[in-house]
Amino acid sequence: MAKKRKKKKVKRNYTRLKRMLFGLIVIAVFINIFIFKKTSIDLYRKGYSSEERKILLDCTEEEILEYLSLDEKIDLEKWNEYSNSHHYYDYELYQRANTELTEMTVIKNVDRLYEIYEELVNLGYSRDYCRKHYSDYRIEDFEVFAKNQIDYDTAKQYLKVNGAVIDDLPQYVNSGSSAIKAVMKYSYGFIDSSVDCSDIYQIDPEDSLTAIVKDRFVLSKNYKPENLVKVDVSRTEDCTNYKLVEEAAIALEDMVSDAKEKDLEIVLTSGYESYSYQKKQYDEYANIYGTWAASVYLIEPGINEHQLGTCVDLESQKVLDGEELVFEDTNEYAWLVKHAYEYGFILRYPENQEDVTGTAYKPCHFRYVGKEAAKEIKENGWTLEEYVLAHGLDYSMKKLEDAG
Secondary structure, three states: HHHHHHHHHHHHHHHHHHHHHHHHHHHHHHHHHHHHHHHHHHHHHHOOOOHHHHHOOOOOHHHHHHHHHHHOOOOOHHHOOOOOOOOOOHHHHHHHHOOOOOHHHHHHHHHHHHHHHHHHHHHHOHHHHHOOOOOOOOOHHHHHHHHHOOOOHHHHHHHOOOOHHHHHHHHHHHHHOOOOHHHHHHHHHHHOOOOOOOOOOOOOOOOOOOOOOOOEEEEEOOOOOOOOOOOOOOOOOOOOOOOEEHHHHHHHHHHHHHHHOOOOOOEEEEOOOOHHHHHHHHHHHHHHHHHHHHHHHOOOOOHHHHHHOOOEEEEEEHHHOOOOOHHHHHHHHHHHHHHHHHHOEEEEEOOOOOHHHHHOOOOOOOEEHHHHHHHHHHHHHHOOHHHHOOOOOOOOOOOOOOOO
């Protein structure tokens, strides 16, 4: 008897449980229907047609909320003129970030990205991260992450280095070098002129004192440094370029003054030279002696670092007076080689370093790089190129795509 009562009780409980579950299912269905209808109404209020709502309601809830978050509805018809995978929200964002692209190209790029989105997310690149970089990453860049299985935590230590090139990321990772050394070695090793490269970059020195200006690294003809001031030092009679960036001007005045206390007379022959001045000089020389001679004995405008306003050509008064034949044989030159770094200057084109600097030995040419950099360059026996390869770029530049 007790067993029968127990069985009946279990059966009643089971029946009650089934009814509860059925009730919950019914409630869930009604809630989903309500949400579906509400979402459809929200999309309708946003301005989406019946056909457009059908397409959007197949999206995830997160994606639908993105469409609703926009101030205006997306013109789906514009995108539907071409075959696409219905990633309208990203089409819109991608086009806003790349206004020069056609709708067809935008669709092609975004749909390619969606093919690897899941893989990117698994590697730590969130959808928000990808969208944030729509303007500065190519689709091929995202594919580098996925194809080489480079996770976000690994990539970010290299990508935070100024000038990092995503195509070179696999080489950075496999190098075992520090981030800066890897980026400079594999992406900008050709700062050393002995390394072959056909790429040409236009640089924007901004406030950098160590910007490399040379063959492959050119200045805009419109570039002119700020804070140019006249330098109060002795100069040759024909010196018309006696301005420098203020910081360099003060350092030069201090250096020349201290040298004078030791009976050394250093004279300025040239400071800041504008692009137009350089071009005039170059063209006149080429007209007289030929373009080959000009290319050998002069530096072309645009790759002449005198345009930076931090470079000087110096001479000894003894040479000007005929007491000495050449600057490098004077006490003034010997003193500069030994002490210029104390004032932030370096001998820019040292002897036997032509392969690295790309320029023949110029004993008269000094460059202001700041005391800290000059001291390190002096202590290590480096060229400016070697310093930059060790420390990285502190200025921006862009590749000139049409350069041969």
